[in-house]
Amino acid sequence: SGTFNSTNNHYINNYAGKTKIGFRQSSLVLHYNGVGIGYGNMSHWWGPGFHSALALSSNAPSQETYALGTFEDIQLGQFSFGSQIIAMPYESTVGIQLYFSGLKAHLSHHSKNAIITLGLHRTYLSGNFGNLSTTTVSANSWSLMDAARLVVEPLFGQSKKDLNYTQPGTPGFDAWDEVLTGFVKISFPQSGLEIYTDVASNDNRGNLTDLKAHWDHTLGYQIGFTKQIKFNQYNAFTGVEFLTTRGSNTLNPLFYKGNPNVNNYYTKNRYDYFTYQGRRMGAHSGSSSDDLIFMLALSNDISTTLMSYNKERHGIKSMSYPELKTEYVLSYHFNITSHHTAFITLEYEHIKNFGFIQNNVSVSKLIWLGYSFSIN
Numbered sequence: 001s002g003t004f005n006s007t008n009n010h011y012i013n014n015y016a017g018k019t020k021i022g023f024r025q026s027s028l029v030l031h032y033n034g035v036g037i038g039y040g041n042m043s044h045w046w047g048p049g050f051h052s053a054l055a056l057s058s059n060a061p062s063q064e065t066y067a068l069g070t071f072e073d074i075q076l077g078q079f080s081f082g083s084q085i086i087a088m089p090y091e092s093t094v095g096i097q098l099y100f101s102g103l104k105a106h107l108s109h110h111s112k113n114a115i116i117t118l119g120l121h122r123t124y125l126s127g128n129f130g131n132l133s134t135t136t137v138s139a140n141s142w143s144l145m146d147a148a149r150l151v152v153e154p155l156f157g158q159s160k161k162d163l164n165y166t167q168p169g170t171p172g173f174d175a176w177d178e179v180l181t182g183f184v185k186i187s188f189p190q191s192g193l194e195i196y197t198d199v200a201s202n203d204n205r206g207n208l209t210d211l212k213a214h215w216d217h218t219l220g221y222q223i224g225f226t227k228q229i230k231f232n233q234y235n236a237f238t239g240v241e242f243l244t245t246r247g248s249n250t251l252n253p254l255f256y257k258g259n260p261n262v263n264n265y266y267t268k269n270r271y272d273y274f275t276y277q278g279r280r281m282g283a284h285s286g287s288s289s290d291d292l293i294f295m296l297a298l299s300n301d302i303s304t305t306l307m308s309y310n311k312e313r314h315g316i317k318s319m320s321y322p323e324l325k326t327e328y329v330l331s332y333h334f335n336i337t338s339h340h341t342a343f344i345t346l347e348y349e350h351i352k353n354f355g356f357i358q359n360n361v362s363v364s365k366l367i368w369l370g371y372s373f374s375i376n
Helices: 002-006 144-152 208-213
Strands: 026-032 035-042 063-070 074-076 079-091 097-110 115-127 177-188 193-201 219-231 234-244 289-299 303-314 323-335 340-352 361-373
Touching (some): 079 144
Antiparallel strands (some): 026 035, 035 063, 063 079, 115 177, 340 361
16 A cells, blocks of 8 residues: 555556647757756656666656756866756646655766766655645745745755744754755776766755764665677677665664654655656655666667566565565667667566565566657
C-alpha cells in the first residue's frame, strides 16, 4: 500500500488519463550567451547516473516547466559552471495544486587529463493546501512564485523559523518535502572513463549540530562508473551503477534520532508519493529500495546492440517479504539510413514475493518492435 504501490512494478492508474495532442520534451528559450529563461513541456534528469537519479529523473512524463538560469555551461579559463532554477505546477490525484521546484548547480575543473565536477541539487514539493492558515505561521495561500523561492531559502530550520510557511512550535520546519543531493563526477576523456557518486538527504535539519549528529538519518546514495572503448570501427560502452534509498542502520543514540525502520524518500501521500501521472519523478525503484545494473553496448555506423542485467529490491526494511526483481534486456538497433532506424527489444523480468507476498512470483516477457525517423 501507499508508496510501494507507486513503483514501476505496481503501476496504479491514479491519473485520469486523457488523450493529449502536443509536444513532449519541447521548450522555448530566450537567452543571451546561454543565460536566460525558458518554458515548455520538459523532461529532466538531475544526477550523474545513466540508469536512475535520486533528485529528478525522466521516469515520469514531461511536465510543464518554467526555467531560469544557464542553458549551456559558461567557461572561465579552466573552469566551467552552470546553474538553473525550475518550477513545475501540476495537480495531485485529488485535485490539489502542487509544485515541484528545484535548484541545480555544478562547477567543473578541466585539466589535461581529467574533468572534475562538483554538483548540488535542492528540490522541493509544496502545495496550496486548504489548511495552510492553521498549520503555518501566517501563510494563507501558496503560489508558483512561492514554490520557486524555496530553493534559495536558508538551509537549516532555525534560520527559517520566522518565515510565514513554517509550522508554529517547531525550530523552523515546514510541511514541504525536500531532497538535497551533492555529487562528484570525475571524467577521463582520453580513456573514456567516468566515475561518480551522488549522496542525498530527504529532510530538513534544525541546525549544523543536528546535521553533524544525525548525518545519516535519511541518507541515500548512488555510485557508479561508465567506460567507453574504441577499437577498429566499433565503439563499446559498459557501465555499472548502484543506488539505494534504504534507511540508516545506525542505532547509536549519539548518531541517530528516530526509528531505523521508517521509509525514506517518496513517502508522503499528499504529494502522491513523488509521482506524476502515476510515474515516479525520482528513482524509479522507490522508497526503502536498492537498484543495481550492469550494462554493455557495442555499436558501429550501422547498428547498436545493448544488453543489461538489473537487480532491484523494494521494501527492504519495511516489508516482511521484500520484492526481489531480476530483469534481462537485449536490444538491437539498425540504421536503415541516416534518418531512419528500426529496432527490436527483448525483455525478461522475474519478481519474487510480488506484491510483498511470500513466494508469490510475477514473470513478464516482452518483445518490442519499433521504427523511428528524425528530421534535421
